Structures are given as C-alpha cells and as structure tokens.
Amino acid sequence: MANDTKKNTVKAKPRLTRKQKERRQLLRSLAYTVGITGVALLGYVPVLGQWVKRLRPPGALEEDRFLSACIKCGQCVQVCPVEAIKLADIDEGFGIGVPYIDPRKQACDFSCDGLQCVLACPTGALTHDIDYPAQVNIGKAKLDKPQICLAMLGKGFKGATRAQDNFDGVLRFDEVDRWNAVPLTSQEFDLEICDLCVRLCPIEVRANQCDAGHPPSGDHSQCPPRAIKLVEISNENGVKKMKPEILDGCVGCGVCEMVCPTAEPAIVVDINEHRGDGKNQWEPDSRDIKTVKELG
C-alpha cells in the first residue's frame, strides 16, 4: 500500500510539457505585472488620502500639478544655502523624491535672494514665473496657539531663541553677515515684548530696508507689501498685550514658525491658506516704487 502511494505521487508529478511550461511562464509573468503595477499604484493611497500636507519650496505649483511636474532630482535641495529643502520618502507614495520644507526645523529665509531653487528646477515644477521672495506664495502664517504666544501674554523675550531644544537651524541677519545665514541660537535678544516673528520676518526685513531707502539689491521693484505686525489688544496695569496680525504680504516662508521661542510654535504656516487666489501672484507694481520715492 505504501508503495502504491509512492508510485502515485511520482506519477502525479510528470515532467511538464513544453506547452505547460510556457503556460506557467505566462501566468507567472502576468502575476509579476499585476504585482509590480499594484505596488506602484499603492503610491496613490497617501496622495488620495492626503496623508501628508507639506510646505513646498518657493514657486511650487498647486499640489497635484507639482507632484506630476517634479522630476524628483533634488537640484533644488542642492542649491538651497540654508538646506531648508528635503526630499520625501516612499511613504508619501507618488510624492516620493518630491521636495518639501519643514519650517520648524529649517525655514526658507530667502538668504539666497534670487530664489535659487526656482532657477535650479529643470521642469518648471517650481514655476519660473517668479523672481522675488515677495512673489512667493507657499502658504500663510497663522497664530495657531494664541494662548501661549508671548506677545499675547504681554511677555518679553531674553536670550537666544530655541536654545532649549538644541536647535541647529540657521537664519540670515543682515547686520551680522550680509551673505551668509548664521546659527539662530548664536543671536541673543532682549525684548520688552516678544516680536521675533515680526522682527525676523524676511519680508518685513525687506520692507524696512525699502522704508529706509535701501531696497534689496538697490531694486525698488523688490519692495514688498508688509507681511506681519503686532497690534495692541490691551493695556492694563502697565502690561501691554499684543497680537501678531498676518498681513497680505505674508508668503508662508515659515521663518516665524522657526523662530517662535515657545516649546511648540505659537505661530505656524497654514498651507491651506494663501494670499489672493493662491497663485504666486504678487507683482511688483508702481505703488511700491512710489512709496519709496515719496520717502526720497
């Protein structure tokens, strides 16, 4: 009986004919095709589910078109002097290799002046239509946690910001070094009321230069509209409380989020909010030039 079973199993496994072999190979190939295509299409899930919302570099097209236009080469990463741009991993599906900015770690401070990432982009995923920081429209800052904002609490700020979390990000301070960003924690402040988000805003810095009659690169057309200011909300018992108010000139660069000294940033960039219709639409116009001229 045992012998019979053995014989049967041997018989049950005859050599495959050529035709059977070909059939198996074809089925195997179909499975391979379906499998690989399936894995590739899994990349749809994080995109459709909007699992990740990223700040994209200056000039980035609207998200869907940005993902298609980007060739995932990282040239924007390479030219950024403050290394603000990172590339996404495979967990972001079709967004793999696509650049993003995490402003709390390192914001774009426009210390390249000329939007190097835009110039480096080989496919126009970072639109070549813009030339100046003020034309950028990454998102819009918003006061996310007013209850912890030092200005809202009427508090000042002393010392280096974010020194407590061993922060290694950099920021350009024109008065320290016109050309290079320096570690943020290397700069000490002594402020009666905390206005870091206003004082360090790259757009505000440029607007101030314009008001002082020294526009960036001596180019009056680069004078941007104001981006952020502090407004007084109360003044009781000598304690002045102020609120950061975001203005139309905010480009969403994220410097305010990076420099905010609270443990969690009180102010963050909201990528769902954009100036105007969401396009990189600010055009340098005659009004700004006139303002400067008026100042003489």
Add this chain to the structure above:
Amino acid sequence: MSGFVESIKVLFGAAPSRPDKTKFSPEVKELHAKKKLDPERIAAIHEELAEAKKLPQKWRRRRWAVLIIVNLLFVLSYHLDISLLEGSLTGSRFMGFHMADLNSALQVMLAYKHVVLNLIIGTTTIFIMWWLLGGRTFCSWVCPYHLVAEWAESLHLKLAEKGWVKDHPFDRRTRTWFWLIFVTLAIVTGYTVYETISPTGILSRALIYGPGLALLWVALLLLFEIFYSRRAWCRYGCPIGLTYGLVGTISPLKVQYHLVDCLHEGECRKVCMVPHVLDTVIKGKANDLDVDIGADCTRCGRCVEVCPTESLTFKFKGIGDKL
C-alpha cells in the same frame, strides 16, 4: 533593414526569428557547412576556463569603475559643493548644462502635459549622448541598480549551483507591458507613477541625499532576484531599459559578432544578462560574416571578455572595431 526590425522585435520581447538560410551569402553558407563543432578544442577551452576559475574581468572592471565614478561624481559634487554634476540620475546638470533621464522626462511630460524649455534641452542632450553611446549602455555603465543586481545575480548563481534556488524566467514581453502600463498611468492619473518604484531613481537619491525607507523596496527586488528569478528587474521589468533600448536601435556603438572564428561553445550566452540578443551565435544562425548585436544589448562587454576566440568585439560605426 531586416536586422533593424528584428532588433526592435526582440527588444519588445519577441523570440529571435529563425534566419532564412536560403538568403545566406555563399561565404556564409560555406562557413556554416564547413564548420563542424570541434569537440576537442572546445573541451580544451572548457578545461582552461575551469582551471582559471574566474572568467576574464577586463570590461567588467572598467564598467564598474565608470559606474561607480559617475555615481560618486553626483555624491561628491553635492557634498563638496563643487557644482560639477548637480541633481541625481532622474535630472541633473553637468557643469550647468541640463540633462534629464529619458524615462523620467517622459513620465513628467505625460503626467504634467506641459514641457518647459529646460526639460527639452535636458532630454535632447541625454538622447544624443545615449544614442552615441548605445542606448542601454546606460543600464550597465551608469545605473546603480545594475551594479547591486549584478552582485545579487552572482549570489543567485552560487545558490543555483548548489541547487538551493531555481531560476524562474518570465515572458520577455512583460517589460513592454510595463512600459505601456506606466505610460498609460502617467497620462490617466496625472502622476509620475513609475517613479514611486523606480529602483534607479531611489538608489540614486539615496546615495546623494541619504538613505530612506524606499531602500526596503530595492532590497525586496534584490531578494526576489536572488531567490526566484535571475535578474528579473533588468531583464523583464524595467521600463527605463526599454526606453534606452529604443534609443540604442539606431546607435553607432554596438557589439559585433564575427562568424569566422566562432566555435559556438556558448560561453557568451551563459554570462549575458539578455542572452536572446546573442541568438545569432548559435550554430547555423548567423546570416552574415559579421552580425551586429541587437538593441536590447547593454554593451556591458561580458561576452566580449569571456569569448575564448574573440568572436565578439565592440564596434563603433565609422571607427570600426578599434576600441
């Protein structure tokens, strides 16, 4: 001309066609008729090969050196900030001049449906470069996945020798299906779907910008090749290979087969990643004294270096085989 059509058919996955023996020239006929397999000489060759233990590695060493240098150039250019070769393999700038991987550029163009001048410049540069250099030459001389897959392959062969693993070949038309599927997906979804799984892009970025989770996918592909199917990705999967193969159909750089000296003992087909392109070296199949190897050939030079009778050589049209 028939050679050109045949080259494209084989590239798309057709089996090499049987040559029409009635159309052979008298010299070729005579050679085929006279040529008897010389078992003694072949046995001697095999004995010599067995004693040598290792096959000649001249071209492989040169190729690995070029592949490593090119990829290292990307890495060093970024980390030393010398702006020599910026970007990664999908898109780059060589001393400021745009270069775009043809398959990545194709995916972007089809998904985005809009092409900027820089991309046209980059695509044209790369097209001309790889047309001159042979199309799939990109695969074996530049693609970082090719190198790791080559190591995985030698591991597969060692395991196969011990009988622990078995090669499961796929239908070669699979790669054409993939190519069409990913072209269609790019158009329909508007995303560069292929880039999500492209081991070439993933590896190139990992080398330059640092490793990530995506390397797990590359590792999975390698394990699949080691334990299930020899060189499965490069042979039957990669649409980049087909894109460059199409460029190579009209390339002046080719490997050429010379019937006169060949003993048909088949060392070349054993080492070849795409042995269907070497169908012509089988006894009685060459339709001319010298036959150009087809477009699917990656010009890796393995066959050139292992051929004991020097019947396979590199040839650049116009320069001849003085390479």
